Amino acid sequence: MTDKNWLIGTLLREGRLKTESDEVLMTTLPAGAPQAPETGACTVEEADLGKTALVKGQLAGSVLHAAEIVEMVPRLTAALVQKLVEKGVVSLQEIQEQLSSLEPEEKKRHTGKLCALVIGHKKNSPGAVNEKDGLSEFDFNENLAMKIERKVRSTDIQRVYRRTYDTLPGDINLLNPHFVVSLHCNAYNGSASGTEVLYYHRSEAGKRIAQVLQNRLIECLGLRSRGIKAKTTEDRGGSLLRNTDAPCVIAEPFFIDNDDDLKKAKENLDALAAAYAAGIDEISELV
Numbered sequence: 170m171t172d173k174n175w176l177i178g179t180l181l182r183e184g185r186l187k188t189e190s191d192e193v194l195m196t197t198l199p200a201g202a203p204q205a206p207e208t209g210a211c212t213v214e215e216a217d218l219g220k221t222a223l224v225k226g227q228l229a230g231s232v233l234h235a236a237e238i239v240e241m242v243p244r245l246t247a248a249l250v251q252k253l254v255e256k257g258v259v260s261l262q263e264i265q266e267q268l269s270s271l272e273p274e275e276k277k278r279h280t281g282k283l284c285a286l287v288i289g290h291k292k293n294s295p296g297a298v299n300e301k302d303g304l305s306e307f308d309f310n311e312n313l314a315m316k317i318e319r320k321v322r323s324t325d326i327q328r329v330y331r332r333t334y335d336t337l338p339g340d341i342n343l344l345n346p347h348f349v350v351s352l353h354c355n356a357y358n359g360s361a362s363g364t365e366v367l368y369y370h371r372s373e374a375g376k377r378i379a380q381v382l383q384n385r386l387i388e389c390l391g392l393r394s395r396g397i398k399a400k401t402t403e404d405r406g407g408s409l410l411r412n413t414d415a416p417c418v419i420a421e422p423f424f425i426d427n428d429d430d431l432k433k434a435k436e437n438l439d440a441l442a443a444a445y446a447a448g449i450d451e452i453s454e455l456v
Contacts, residue, residue: 174228177242177250180217184210186224186233195224195236197328203340206232209330212311217241221250235327237318282453283325285346285415288314289353291331297356297425306425309434310352316442317449324453338412348378348456349417350449351409354425354434362430363393367406367419370399374416377455382448386422389444390433416456420445 178188184207186193198209226236242250253259288311290296296306318326327344331337341349355365366383368375379397387394402411406419422441423430434441 174226174233175239176224176226176228176233177221178224180213180220180222180238182213182218183207184213184236186222191231193228193231193233195226195233195238197236197330198234199327199344200227200229200234202234203343204330204332206234208332209328211236211238212315213238238315239319279325280323280450280453281325282347282456283327283344284321284449284453285329285341285344285349285413286314286317286326286449287329287331287337287341287349287351287409289331289351289419297354299425299428299431300359301428302431304425304431306354306356309354309425313438313442313445314352316439317445320443320446321449322446323450326449334408338409341417342414346415348374348415348452349413350378350382350445351406351417351419352445353406353419353421354423355421356424356426359426359428361424362427363395363424364390364422365395366397366421367400367410368397369407369410369417370401372410372416374456375410375418378416378452379418381451381455382418382420382445385444385448385451386420386441389440390422390437392423392430392433 176186176188176193178186181187184195186195194206195211196206196209197211198204198206221242223239223242224233224236225239226233288307290307292307295308298305314328318328329341332340364383364386366379368379383397400407400410402408410417423434425431
């Protein structure tokens with residue numbers, strides 16, 4: 170398995186990519202993760218099904234680990250590539266080999282730090298749901314996590330999906346990250362509003378991380394600051410905050426059951442992803 174593979178292909182359902190010679194499962198999980206690759210299958214939006222995409226990750230057989238959909242290939246470009254391949258002028262393998270030699274130009278100085286970016290809850294237990302919109306915590310944050318990953322400039326990101334709440338800290342520890350950011354949305358009574366970040370009460374590093382993210386999220390959404398909140402093991406989220414080896418925070422940028430909060434978050438989704446990304450890059454300089 171090489172360090173990096175670039176693939177071009179057609180996006181299919183259930184995180185699959187149809188390439189020139191094979192059908193590949195794209196999974197966000199790293200090679201060697203204890204979970205089955207299918208549990209971390211990349212999400213393909215309904216509108217993107219059938220489109221041609223440029224994807225990178227670590228290829229092992231018919232599974233692309235730590236997969237990232239880099240960009241959609243415009244229809245005209247995709248058609249041109251297909252014609253060149255059909256005429257024998259170039260092969261997709263040659264294109265992929267050339268892409269593999271490239272490094273993204275937008276990267277700044279790399280810190281060498283790894284952030285475990287946890288998507289709160291899971292598909293069959295999606296957390297809080299907005300009654301009017303039908304959007305769940307899990308669906309909002311899975312989409313947000315992919316946007317954050319594309320915007321981070323100097324930090325490595327590994328998205329983490331929950332198998333169970335009890336196994337989550339151990340799964341994260343296997344990745345040996347430098348810090349952990351868990352993406353959540355608050356919920357209470359439909360009218361509560363504001364932004365808060367939770368950290369373990371005995372972790373000074375966690376407190377610093379929480380403040381960095383709180384500042385970024387408040388600046389982005391402009392909601393009321395509920396502050397950074399120290400949590401014990403017995404508190405909500407306390408088990409995750411306590412049992413990860415690396416400093417960990419749980420971000421709650423808005424209340425998903427508050428229609429106004431959710432509207433603001435959806436309208437500023439790209440800005441919210443950029444705020445998280447900037448915070449993560451700032452944190453990687455501190456830990």
